[in-house]
Amino acid sequence: MSEKKRILVVDDDPDILTLEQxxxxxxxxxxxxxxxxxxxxxxxxxxxxxxxxxxxxMPEVDGFEVSRAFTESGENRRVPVVFVTARDDAGAMREGFSAGGTVFLSKPFTAAQLVRLVHTLIGG
Structure with a gap:
């Protein structure tokens, strides 16, 4: 049997964390x-x-900073980063993609949208 795929969910909203988990x-x-x-x-x-x-x-360190720090490492460049956010304007998208993001998922989203996106990116 194969190992479960691991997903890190980062959000300062406890309701979003619970839903995604x-x-x-x-x-x-x-x-x-x-x-x-x-x-x-x-x-x-x-x-x-x-x-x-x-x-x-998020307060203190925003998602773009996290993505930059994470994707600077060569071995992490292949790991997809999904920005889950209410910010879906062109400027945010430009910054997100330049910070190593793969795709944006706009809040609010449905469970079906989340599942479909995750399966598309990493299977499972």
Whole structure:
């Protein structure tokens, strides 16, 4: 049997963290959650993930900074980064893609949209 794919979910909204964790765990993924960018950067420096779901607007360290820090490492460049955010304007998208993002998922989103996107990016 193959190992579960690991997903890191980073969001300062506890409701979003809970929703994403429940939905993705039910789909058979191993889900780790953190509620701020500093924790995310530390965790990403020492653990391997198959996908990162990342809020953009967080206090102290925003999602773009987390993505930059994470994707600077050569081995992490292949890990998809999904920005889960209410910011979907052209400027945010430009900044997100230049920070190493793969795709944007606009809030609010449905469980079906989340599942479809995750399966498209990493299978599972």
């Amino acid at each position: 429940r939905v993705l765990t039910r789909e058979g993924f191993e889900v780790v959650t953190v509620d701020n960018g500093k924790q995310a950067i530390e965790l990403l420096s020492r653990e391997k993930f198959d996908l990162v779901l990342l809020d953009v607007m």
